[in-house]
Amino acid sequence: MSELVEQLTMCIERGKINAAAPYPADLRGREGADELTARALRESVGPDAVLAACNEGMRRIGERFGRNEVFVPELLMAAKAMKAVMAHLRPFFQSGSVKAKGSFILGTVAGDLHDIGKNLVAMVVEGNGWEVVDLGVDCKPQKFVDAVKAHPGCTVGLSALLTTTMANMEKIVKEIKEQFPEVRVIVGGAPLSADAAAKMGADGYGADPQGAVAFLNSTT
Amino acid sequence: MPLRQSRQPDDAYVVEIGFHDLGVTKADLEIRLGYEAGRAPEPFGGMIDEVLAEAPGRLGIQAGYRLVPLSRPADKRDGLLIGGPFFRTGTIVAGEFARADEAAVFACTIGPSLETWASDLTGDGEPALGFVVDSAASEFAERTAAVLHDGVAAFMRERGRGVTNRYSPGYCTWDVGEQRTLFSLLPDGFCGIRLTESALMVPVKSVSGIIGTGKSVERRDYRCDRCGVEECVWRAVRTKKKSETTDKRG
Ligand code: B12
Numbered sequence A: 001m002s003e004l005v006e007q008l009t010m011c012i013e014r015g016k017i018n019a020a021a022p023y024p025a026d027l028r029g030r031e032g033a034d035e036l037t038a039r040a041l042r043e044s045v046g047p048d049a050v051l052a053a054c055n056e057g058m059r060r061i062g063e064r065f066g067r068n069e070v071f072v073p074e075l076l077m078a079a080k081a082m083k084a085v086m087a088h089l090r091p092f093f094q095s096g097s098v099k100a101k102g103s104f105i106l107g108t109v110a111g112d113l114h115d116i117g118k119n120l121v122a123m124v125v126e127g128n129g130w131e132v133v134d135l136g137v138d139c140k141p142q143k144f145v146d147a148v149k150a151h152p153g154c155t156v157g158l159s160a161l162l163t164t165t166m167a168n169m170e171k172i173v174k175e176i177k178e179q180f181p182e183v184r185v186i187v188g189g190a191p192l193s194a195d196a197a198a199k200m201g202a203d204g205y206g207a208d209p210q211g212a213v214a215f216l217n218s219t220t
Numbered sequence B: 001m002p003l004r005q006s007r008q009p010d011d012a013y014v015v016e017i018g019f020h021d022l023g024v025t026k027a028d029l030e031i032r033l034g035y036e037a038g039r040a041p042e043p044f045g046g047m048i049d050e051v052l053a054e055a056p057g058r059l060g061i062q063a064g065y066r067l068v069p070l071s072r073p074a075d076k077r078d079g080l081l082i083g084g085p086f087f088r089t090g091t092i093v094a095g096e097f098a099r100a101d102e103a104a105v106f107a108c109t110i111g112p113s114l115e116t117w118a119s120d121l122t123g124d125g126e127p128a129l130g131f132v133v134d135s136a137a138s139e140f141a142e143r144t145a146a147v148l149h150d151g152v153a154a155f156m157r158e159r160g161r162g163v164t165n166r167y168s169p170g171y172c173t174w175d176v177g178e179q180r181t182l183f184s185l186l187p188d189g190f191c192g193i194r195l196t197e198s199a200l201m202v203p204v205k206s207v208s209g210i211i212g213t214g215k216s217v218e219r220r221d222y223r224c225d226r227c228g229v230e231e232c233v234w235r236a237v238r239t240k241k242k243s244e245t246t247d248k249r250g
Helices: A002-014 A033-042 A047-066 A072-095 A116-127 A141-150 A163-179 A194-199 A209-218 B026-033 B044-058 B091-096 B113-123 B127-158 B176-184 B233-240
Strands: A103-108 A131-134 A155-159 A184-188 A204-206 B004-008 B012-016 B062-071 B080-082 B102-109 B162-167 B206-214
Touching: A002 A033, A002 A047, A002 A072, A033 A047, A033 A072, A047 A072, A047 A209, A072 A116, A072 A209, A072 B127, A103 A116, A103 A141, A116 A131, A116 A155, A116 A209, A116 B113, A116 B127, A141 A155, A141 A163, A155 A163, A155 A209, A163 A184, A163 B176, A184 A194, A184 A209, A194 A204, A204 A209, B012 B127, B026 B044, B026 B127, B044 B113, B044 B127, B062 B127, B062 B206, B080 B102, B091 B162, B102 B127, B113 B127, B127 B162, B127 B206, B176 B206
Parallel strands: A103 A131, A103 A155, A155 A184, A184 A204
Antiparallel strands: B004 B012, B012 B062, B062 B080, B062 B102, B102 B206, B162 B206
């Protein structure tokens, strides 16, 4: 049993999705996260234990990313393997027997149409066990406010590409903080820095998806 | 092969640039993704091959410039008069243009297709390939600007003139908001690029900027040591690779 769980952790860390997936080359033909999860649930490994095994895999790849041993593509393969696991776990989340770590509302701020950076963050945060509510691009303050209302206890992430749209970001942070002072907000995107984040009243800054994960995990 | 350009009304020029002019290699894209040249693990190496094979059919490169008079006012040393309006470019850029008397205001794009492809892939559960496509698209856009710059340099050489480095709003303390004024100097819809209210160019994979020209102008390397923008990406790149002399800014 514990070997199965350890294998699952390894498949997440290495981004091995299923038996048919050719990546990584040295695991070709072997069972992946998809089959191992199905087998684990059949063999009465509880969904909580499956989730914990996967979170450990995501933690390991995140650490290697932090050490520059792997790069964004590897992080995304791990997130994709995690998605395969989530498909099996969805019924447990729906019935409430397994709980997501919390919800993360994420959007690109008003005036900005740039979505790839935000989407990468969404993918990796989801892979780390959070429910992600993706509001899309060009999001006005009210859109964030409505989403916060609908997801009590959530954390908010804002993304921007240019310094001109950072002004809108500041407005959104202020609006959220005014109405929901307890809601934690993290900002990211190319023109941002920890300094800029602090100045606009955000609680955190993340340089990459792993930064968002570290922030979220630190607030639970 | 020298580039071809065609003249438009009001001293504007459209320059023809194709995929092969960009000279982007697999190694360039590997390095961009974080790997060493020739060392991207599978399946990422294969993804790069796929993008390079698809790119020629998907690139919609458009590039051009307009020549306008340029001067540095004696009473406002932190900027330049370009084609009429004053641009607060900061003293670094203004100083680089001290000997120039004309500016090539340029814009270029690789079109929307790669951007859409990357977005679709990310949405369709292929985020790694989506990321590779997006990174490649950025490389193509940066290279387009570099090739356009070389083209302008060659056209100017024929007229016995030199060119400066190129500079873009949003770099070297030059406020990106001035992009709006910069675009007012270009014909409407130039290169198929439009600006949003927040000065974002659409398609996203586009670059704008200025190149100074003049009889005694020389192209020098960028001087990151004189700039105060600590978090600038090029400062980081230049500090890492001190020997690099090619200019990629903007
Ligand atoms: C590649 C690049 C380009 C490419 C395309 C960029 C694109 N976004 O598609 C090209 C060459 C076309 C380009 C053009 C321009 N660029 Co540019 N570009 C860059 C560069 C080098 C990398 C950006 C990138 O694509 N990264 C990869 C993507 C996936 O990363 P990302 O979107 O940033 O997202 C990551 C993180 O930021 C983070 N993240 C994102 N959102 C969030 C949210 C949260 C909550 C968290 C935690 C994390 C997070 O995680 C993501 C994944 O790792 C940056 C400098 C830098 N190092 O960031 C400058 C940069 C963004 N560009 C800049 C500028 C100024 C421009 C231009 C205005 C220049 C010009 N006048 O032509 C134009 C604007 C284009 C437009 N459409 O209007 C400035 C912006 C700052 C400013 N002054 O506004 C930067 C920061 C460079 C600088 N001066 O230091 N650019």
